[in-house]
Every structure is written in C-alpha cells, then in structure tokens.
Amino acid sequence: MKMLNVVAFLVSGLVSGAFAQERPQEPVEPYPYxxxxxxxxxxxxxxxxxxxxxxxxxxxxxxxxxxxxxxxxxxxxxxxxxxxxxxxxxxxxxxxxxxxxxxxxxxxxxxxxxxxxxxxxxxxxxxxxxxxxxxxxxxxxxxxxxxxxxxxxxxxxxxxxxxxxxxxxxxxxxxxxxxxxxxxxxxPISDVLIDQTAAMYRSQGNKEEYVEAAMGARRKLFDAIAADADEEELIERMMVVNRVEWGLKDETQLRTVSVRMLPQFTNRWMRGILSLxxxxxxxxxxxxxxxxxxxxxxxxxxxxxxxxxxxxxxxxxxxxxxxxxxxxxxxxxxxxxxxxxxxxxxxxxxxxxxxxxxxxxxxxxxxxxx
Missing domain, CATH: 3.40.50.1820 (Alpha/Beta hydrolase fold, catalytic domain)
Structure with a gap:
C-alpha cells in the first residue's frame, strides 16, 4: 500500500514540461484581439x-x-x-x-x-x-x-x-x-485532503477498513496541526499515519521517516491553508x-x-x-x-x-x- 508523501491537493506539484500530445485548442498568433x-x-x-x-x-x-x-x-x-x-x-x-x-x-x-x-x-x-x-x-x-x-x-x-x-x-x-x-x-481543506487521499487509496484497490484507519490517522494529524500542537505531538501523530499507511513497525525507522516527512504537512503554506x-x-x-x-x-x-x-x-x-x-x-x-x-x-x-x-x-x- 503506497503512501502519498504529499497529498496532490488541487493542482499542486503537477509538472510542466515537454509532452508530445497535440494541443488543438491553443491559440496561435496573430490573435483577433x-x-x-x-x-x-x-x-x-x-x-x-x-x-x-x-x-x-x-x-x-x-x-x-x-x-x-x-x-x-x-x-x-x-x-x-x-x-x-x-x-x-x-x-x-x-x-x-x-x-x-x-x-x-x-x-x-x-x-x-x-x-x-x-x-x-x-x-x-x-x-x-x-x-x-x-x-x-x-x-x-x-x-x-x-x-x-x-x-x-x-x-x-x-x-x-x-x-x-x-x-x-x-x-x-x-x-x-x-x-x-x-x-x-x-x-475545510482538511476535509478535501482526506477525501482526496481516500479516493486514491480506494482506486488502488485497498480495503475499506484500511482506508478508514488511514484517514482517521490523518484526521488526527490535521487536527493537531490546526491546534498548533508542539513538535513532539506532531511527530507522534505522523508516526501513527506512517504506521497505518506504510505498515512500519520498527520504532527507530518509523520515527526517522516521520521526522523527515512532517515538514511537508507543517510548512507555512500548509498551515495557512489548513486554517481556511x-x-x-x-x-x-x-x-x-x-x-x-x-x-x-x-x-x-x-x-x-x-x-x-x-x-x-x-x-x-x-x-x-x-x-x-x-x-x-x-x-x-x-x-x-x-x-x-x-x-x-x-x-x-x-x-x-x-x-x-x-x-x-x-x-x-x-x-x-x-
């Protein structure tokens, strides 16, 4: 079961670049305006x-x-x-x-x-x-x-x-x-993120029991971020998410991964959008x-x-x-x-x-x- 490092909220993280497909709707100069x-x-x-x-x-x-x-x-x-x-x-x-x-x-x-x-x-x-x-x-x-x-x-x-x-x-x-x-x-954006991630997990064929447990863990993480919880509590919440979604059991590895991932959920932009x-x-x-x-x-x-x-x-x-x-x-x-x-x-x-x-x-x- 693959965990999403950062939920693909809205069009975040989609990459522009070279694509071979035709784009027939793109206008070509000179424009009539x-x-x-x-x-x-x-x-x-x-x-x-x-x-x-x-x-x-x-x-x-x-x-x-x-x-x-x-x-x-x-x-x-x-x-x-x-x-x-x-x-x-x-x-x-x-x-x-x-x-x-x-x-x-x-x-x-x-x-x-x-x-x-x-x-x-x-x-x-x-x-x-x-x-x-x-x-x-x-x-x-x-x-x-x-x-x-x-x-x-x-x-x-x-x-x-x-x-x-x-x-x-x-x-x-x-x-x-x-x-x-x-x-x-x-x-609220936390609801959007949870709904979005749940839909992706279901599309990957995960069982409903897993999806509900994973989204429950994420909900508690988002609630802690919104409540401006201290860093240790946030790390613990992140560890629960990773334990459920990744199935990690080794506590040292679990903490290392969680500390590394947490800033993706607690950066200034994310904190701001979670408050809206x-x-x-x-x-x-x-x-x-x-x-x-x-x-x-x-x-x-x-x-x-x-x-x-x-x-x-x-x-x-x-x-x-x-x-x-x-x-x-x-x-x-x-x-x-x-x-x-x-x-x-x-x-x-x-x-x-x-x-x-x-x-x-x-x-x-x-x-x-x-």
Missing part, C-alpha cells in the same frame, strides 16, 4: 517601493467587433503549486485557452505569473493562500484602472486553490463584482457567484464541494448564484475517462468547450445592463 504585456506592483505601502511585481498579459476584445468598451473584466487566479500566467501544467495551458475564448467573446482578461515564477518577482516558497489572494486582489484593481475596462464590472475567476481564495477576496473587497469558482472548495474554511466568506457574499465542477474531478470532489458551496450561499441569503455540475469532466475541465492525474497529459483537449461557453454566457448575463 489586443494582447498587452503588463507589470503589476504589489505590496505597495504609501511612500514605499513595491515588495514584488507580477508580470502578466491583459487581453482586450477587438474594437472592430465589440467597440471600444468599457468591457467586463476578469482576473484569473491559478491553482496551487508554482504556476505561470497560462497555468502551464502537464503540457496544457488552461488559462491561455480560457483567456483566448473569453476575449474572443467580448470579455477583458488579465492573467499573471505567480509571485517568484516566470517574469514575476518576489518569493514563491512559503507564501500563503491568503497572501496569494492579495496578489489577485491587487491585479483586479490594476484591471479596474484600465481605460477600456468597466471598473464596476471586474471579477475574480479562481481555479482550484484560486477557487478557494476567491470568496475571501470578494468578502474583504466590495469592489469585486462577481466570482467564478473552477473546482473551488466548499469545505471557505464556507465562512461564502456565507457573507451577496454578489453573483458561479461554481463549476466536473463529475470526474478526482482532486476536488463534486459530491462534497458543490453541495457545501450551495448550502453556504443559501444560508447566507445569496440569491445570485449558479451551481453547475459538468458530466465527465476532470479537475482540469477536460473530458476524462478516469479523472486520475496520470490522464491529464494524455488528453488532447485542454478545456471543455461547454464549460467555457457556460462561463462566458454567465459572466455576460450577470453584468448586463447599466
């Missing part, structure tokens, strides 16, 4: 220099087809792990394809390299989800200031971890007009919310998350939300056979056309009128 390279200063205090800058691409709809604007605008926020502006992973560029589609349909789109990645400055490692969300918020205000963008019609679209972060941004910033959650989470419960900001939102997920999403299950998002919005009195369950789509919104991670790179499709059509139509509809 304006594409502008931008630099966004972040962390700017009054009278001080920015702490870092985000390098991005702003695409503006074609004036001949859509006029001079001002246009509805949306900022794309990527999932976990180091991501460039196209969210390049497994040989795919989902944000390039999505931005191209939306811009061809009259929506301005801003996408950017994560801090410390690509042409952006700053440090990626150790940055928390909330700190990444502050970058997306700054990018949204940058977009609001563009002369061809309507400042009252700018939203955030987050994928995966970005979908977790988007409600927190909108909750603290009333200028955000709408949010789109692409495989966003609707429950998206139901809290979702319950306070009154702006339009679109949440989409695929039925074959192995990383953020449709069963657990869309129902929780709907409940949080309903309980908060939000009447402007749309929940969409997309049959057969995986975590990257590809048509998928299994939904497993090893399938991502072998699928030629980058982003299901029906998903993009729903997103585009919804954004235009909720932003129609004065």
């Amino acid at each position: 304006e594409s502008i390279e931008v630099t966004i200063p972040c962390g700017v205090a009054e009278g001080a220099e920015p702490t870092h800058t985000l390098a991005g691409t702003l695409t503006i709809p074609d004036a001949a087809e859509f006029g001079e604007g001002p246009f509805v605008g949306v900022v794309l926020m990527s999932g976990s792990g180091p991501q460039d502006r196209d969210e390049t992973l497994m040989g795919h560029k989902p944000f390039l394809v999505l931005a191209d589609y939306l811009t061809r349909h009259g929506i301005a789109v801003l996408r950017y390299d994560d801090r410390g990645i690509g042409e952006s400055t700053g440090t990626f490692g150790g940055t928390t989800t909330i700190e990444f969300s502050e970058d997306a918020q700054t990018a949204a205000h940058f977009l609001m200031e563009h002369e061809k963008v309507n400042p009252d019609r700018v939203g955030i679209m987050g994928h995966s971890e970005g979908g977790l972060a988007a409600p927190f941004i909108a909750d603290r910033d009333e200028s955000i007009a709408f949010i789109v959650l692409l495989a966003g989470t609707g429950v 419960d998206p139901r809290e900001p979702l319950g306070r939102l009154r702006i339009p919310v679109l949440a989409l997920n695929g039925t074959k999403d192995f990383q953020v299950s449709v069963r657990m998350n869309l129902d929780s998002i709907r409940t949080a919005l309903e309980n908060g009195g939000n009447t402007q939300y749309t929940i969409v369950e997309l049959a057969g789509l995986n975590h990257l919104f590809q048509h998928s056979h299994t939904g497993m991670l090893d399938e991502y790179s072998t699928i030629e499709e980058t982003f299901a056309p029906e998903a993009m059509a729903i997103i585009e139509s919804w954004i235009r509809t909720v932003n129609a009128g004065d």
